[in-house]
Amino acid sequence: QVQLVDSGGDSVQSGGSLRLSCVASGFTYENYCMAWFRKAPGKEREWVAAIDSAMKTTYADSVKGRFTISRDNAKNTLYLQMNSLKPEDTAMYGCTAASTGGSRGCIGYLWWGQGTQVTVSA
Numbered sequence: 001q002v003q004l005v006d007s008g009g010d011s012v013q014s015g016g017s018l019r020l021s022c023v024a025s026g027f028t029y030e031n032y033c034m035a036w037f038r039k040a041p042g043k044e045r046e047w048v049a050a051i052d053s054a055m056k057t058t059y060a061d062s063v064k065g066r067f068t069i070s071r072d073n074a075k076n077t078l079y080l081q082m083n084s085l086k087p088e089d090t091a092m093y094g095c096t097a098a099s100t101g102g103s104r105g106c107i108g109y110l111w112w113g114q115g116t117q118v119t120v121s122a
Contacts, residue, residue, distance in 0.1 A: 001025075002024075002097075002111045003023075003025045003026055004022055004024050004096070004111055004112060005022065005023045006020065006095055006113035006114060006115055006116040007116055008020040008021050009092075009116030009117045009118045009119075010119075011119040012118075013121050014085060014086055014087055014121065014122050015085065016085050016120070017082060017083045017084075018082045018085065018118060019080065019081050020079065020080040020082070020093055021077055021078070022034070022036075022077065022078040022079075022095030022113050023075075024077070024078065024095075027097065027111075029076040029097075030053060030073040031053055032053065032097045032099065033051070033053060033097070033100055033101040033102075033106035033107070034052075034069075034071055034078045034095060035050035035051075035095065035097075035105050036048040036069060036080045036093055037093070037094055038093045038118075039091055039094075039115075040090060040091040040092075043091075047060055047105050048060055048063055048069075048080070049067055049069040049080065049105075050098075050104075050106050051070065051071050052100070052101030052106065055071070056101060057069050058105055063089075066082065066084045066085075067081065067082050067083070068080070069081075078095050080093065080095075082118070085118075085120045087120050087121065087122050088120075090118060090120050092117050092118075093116055093117075094113045096109045096111065096112045097109070097110050098110060
């Protein structure tokens with residue numbers, strides 16, 4: 001049974017930092033492209049960052065230079081280090097696994113985590 005379990009969300013002030021985690025199980029994690037998405041109330045779901053099986057990373061322009069995606073294949077865990085947080089980063093963040101990487105994120109998303117809430121106050 002495939003599982004993606006997100007954690008690490010919290011309420012922080014503008015300029016603060018958080019690290020999100022996503023623990024994967026039920027599939028050969030190291031072979032898959034992994035990504036983070038976010039969904040804010042009243043807005044469409046937005047791709048945030050991705051890391052493929054070769055450790056190539058890509059980022060949305062809105063988070064480039066502030067967020068860092070990484071993965072630990074030995075722990076089947078995906079991370080998102082978020083620095084210099086802004087109120088507009090407030091959203092539910094979730095990880096996802098895909099069959100392959102692309103020029104902007106992954107291609108063919110298969111499974112999704114339950115999400116973890118990030119709230120940034122001004």
